[in-house]
Amino acid sequence: MALDLRERVTEFLGEMVGTPFPDEARVQLRAARRDPLLMGDQIRRAWVDFVDAECRAGPVLLVLEDLHWGDLPTVQCVDAALRLLAERPLMVLAVARPEVRAAFPALWSERGTMELGLGELPRRACERMVQAALGERASADHVTEIVRRAAGNPFFVEELVRATAEGRDAREAPETVLAMVQARFKDLDAEQRRLLRAGSVLGEVFWQGAAARLLGLGQDGGAALGARLAELERREWIVRQPEPRFAGETEFAFRHGLVREAAYTMLTEVDRRLGHRLAGAWLEEAGERDARVLAEHFEHGEELTAAARCYERAAEQALEASDLDGALARVDRAFACAPGEDAAGRLHTLAATAHNWRGAFVEAERAAKAAVALAPAGGKAPHVALAMLAWASGALGKAEQLEAVASSLPLDRKDAALDRDLVLAWYSTATWLRELGRHAAAAALEQIMEEMQPEHLEPGLAGHIFVTRNIAALYPPRRLELALRLAEAAFHAYERDGALRDACLMRGGIGEMQTRLGAYESAASTLHDAKRVAVQLDLPFVVNSTSILLAQIGVARGQSAAAKVLAAAVVEDARAFGNARHMGHARVLLAQALLDLGELAEACTQASTAVDDLTASPAQQAIAHATLAHVLLREGRAVEALSAARVAFETVERLGGLTEDESLVHLALAEALHACGDGDAARAALATARDQLRAEADAIESPALRRSFLEAVPEHARILALAEEWGLADG
Structure with a gap:
């Protein structure tokens, strides 16, 4: 194991076993101690790296005794090792009482578990126990009666033997082992x-x-x-x-x-x-160290203030273990202890964080709004609560509420201490404002961050700044190559910070930029890497988002049969998580694959359903309308196609542009107009699309990327080919 890897693994295993290292010179450790989710990711990463190294040296047997007394973080760490090191010589032997099923209902159920249950002790074994313990005092009647009463329970055998040895008649002993112990x-x-x-x-x-x-x-x-x-x-x-x-x-x-x-x-x-x-x-x-243990003692002791405090810490510990349901359960227990307003605000923020990561945005919005409402009169709401409210509001398409969040944030760095939470709130809010077409409000926040020098900030903060600039570069005037470089800068900053989830998200962002630029081979490699890491971190929504992009690449490269299978799988996964945004986006790709395969009726159904799924995501809904227009054109339904294309185009105009590739919308409008016999309007629409395409290409300095952008992306190549076919003069 390399020295830097050995140091990281040692530091985070120290966090696992309660032997903390100083963090003054350790950027990743310092960042993780401020973020419970990040700490949990880093601990599991260190544990898996450690076990992997041991397995490379030789076969490993991990023995866990009395697992029914275990804790969820331990179970999840072992599960991660079993899942990620499936090809390594690793075996886990766990011993537990039956109540382990109540504590961990689905214990390693997907890891090829073999369960051996211990039944009643055989009669002959019970007889030997009695005879060995009592010796010559073990008459046949004594042995028979003890074995009968014990019914195969070895502990009951011992208690009956003890009673006999002390001169009591086993036949007069209580009928249950608990009653017998109480009698003793x-x-x-x-x-x-x-x-x-x-x-x-x-x-x-x-x-x-x-x-x-x-x-x-x-x-x-x-x-x-x-x-x-x-x-x-x-x-x-x-x-x-x-x-x-x-x-x-x-x-x-x-x-x-x-x-x-x-x-x-x-x-x-x-x-x-x-x-x-x-x-x-x-x-x-x-x-x-287990705050839940402390909380339960204080709760049973009716020390409710201390119980609420410890349940709050227990919720944070559950987040560290990525146990989102456990975190929410502990938040509920804390609220049952009647915490004060300050504590209640922090608890609502924890709940909002857990709900957002679960994709339960309605619940996240409710919790975040409660946290913001508990801010002191005349004071400022905690920045994490505002960041969580921005996330939920954006995912739910609530633009006005998102603008209200933006107005709650300081717009002058002189009025606010620069910290991770504030930058998180700025960047989360600005990103979603762009997505929902509120560009002026987004620009005000981006201007603050534009003044910051990322090289002078901690890596995690620098990553947020780079992401914000990346999103801004995707809107007119688009600079896709710059957006790619900013995504790469954000990824490397998050890597230095040890922010595994953010780094995974930005790895996917790099893949998305490469896809937009038509660099499909590089994009596929990047996205497969991102998907692999997302599986390791148990981030299903990232797995789905990367799969959507891989399906898009499949359609673009003429591999529509494989893209159809992949997109359909994402639809089902997203439905299970209640993520309408991903479900709709996947249906768009599924419709495009079906269109390419000539399955027009089903393509029309999927595109229409995608339009309904994406009501709260107007940018992606525009792409769904454009896809539906292309399907309708293939079916010969030009008037309906033009109606769908106009809706898509009007959405683009209203939003001031999309982070998505707008060329599909412009192409749908031009071809629908042409099919309806309005040649002049069709030529004008196509000229606009071509000129925009060329402007975006001119901002790409790399010849290879400029070429792939214009020639490899099917919609782009189609626009240029039609422009030549229709004899459009250069603008």
């Missing part, structure tokens, strides 16, 4: 019972220091407590753990979950509340 408590003195009850508050494992805190013991009581713990260990109520979680502590585990359950049920409600309150405080002081 009578053999303990009062202080031992108190100690077990105190330990049970903490869970299946507890610590000597925590027990002392719950029992109200000072330093003088330490020796007596140690003696009681040793006696309980000798009598097999508890087991000392060889590697305690907290340094300097002695850790014990209950011999069986039923022992802990029996002790816990003996607590009064008052004792439980007090115990959980003290347990939460002790664990927090000891350095417990």
Whole structure:
């Protein structure tokens, strides 16, 4: 493993195991500590790189004991290794109780899992256990009765054997193992019972220091407590753990979950509340990293302010694990604890972030608006909340609301401290304003960022600046080669920052620019790389967006059969996620592939459906109308085609241009007019399309890219060919 890779892996594995490194000279580590989603991505990346290196050195067996006590980040890290290292010599052996299915319902279900369930202990094995434990005291009647009562439960066998060894008649023992354990408590003195009850508050494992805190013991009581713990260990109520979680502590585990359950049920409600309150405080002081554990203790202890605080951190930890549903569940638990307004605002922002990444934009909008509304009177809403509201508003096509977000942002750098959150809000808002045709409002934000010097900023901030400039370059006057270079600059900035998701998005952006320029071979390679990384990061919407572009390349290169299959798959995936934008865009490509294959009826259906899907995305809806016009022309329905083409053209005019390739719209209008017999209007429309095409080509300095732009893109080549065929004079 190369030195730089080794350092990165070590730093983020340190975050995983609670051994943090200083971040003064570590750009990626510093960036990840400010962004829980990025931290989760980096930790999983480091873990997979580490396991991959070990597998290259030799076969690896990873053993996980008591997985039912595990946590989701661990399960997801293991899942990522199994998914991404499927060809490596890696085996995972996990041991767990049946309740693991409740904790992780779909545990590695797509990884070729083999499950071996342990049934009842066979009768002969139970008999051997009894005979080995009791020796000569094991009469045939004793053995038969114990085996019958235990019904194959080895723990019940042990308890019945213990009762017999202590002189009690197994036939008089309680009918259930839990009742039997509870009955055994009578053999303990009062202080031992108190100690077990105190330990049970903490869970299946507890610590000597925590027990002392719950029992109200000072330093003088330490020796007596140690003696009681040793006696309980000798009598097999508890087991000392060889590697305690907290340094300097002695850790014990209950011999069986039923022992802990029996002790816990003996607590009064008052004792439980007090115990959980003290347990939460002790664990927090000891350095417990799982905020959900702390939150649950405080909640059970009715310390609701502390519980809300810890649930908020637990939601952030869930985001770090890319557990978006878990993050939302913890946000709900925090709200149930009646947090204050400041905390509520942060919780709504976390919810908006999770919903946006899920593609649930209606819910994201609701949460982001709630966060903004909780800003202090006369104050400014948190920039992350505004960025999330901009994202949701743009995806939902709510241009007026997006402009309201823009008006809430500072438009003078002198009035605002420059930080990642503010730049995120600026760039997210400006990008969506451009998409929805609100160019004046976008330009005001872009002007602020234009004054910034990316080379003087942290890489993540520089990446946002480059993306904003990239989007602006896609609008008239278009500079596609510049847009490509800016996308590349943004990608490299995000790579330096370790912003894996943003880098993946911009890798796709580079592929999109290469596609627009007709550099299809390079574009396909770039997009396949982006899709591979998106799979690794579990970003289904990026997987779909890259697949849409790959389908577009397939249609352009005459590989429409493969493009049809790919686009149809995206339609189904996008439907599963409720992403109408991707569904409509994929239908456009599906219609174009079907048109090329001569399947006109189905092409018309898909294009018409795409128009409906893209109501909230006017730019892409214009492309859908243009595609429908081309299909109708092939069907000989010129008047209907002209109507669809006019709608597309009017949308382009209203929006002031598209980030999409407008040539399809201009070509549809020119050909529809020509088919309807309006030659002069057709020639004028085509002349406009040709002149715009040439202007865009003139801004491309690379001869190879200029040539591919004019000759490889089918719509561009068609416009130039028709211009020559119709005898258009140079403009």
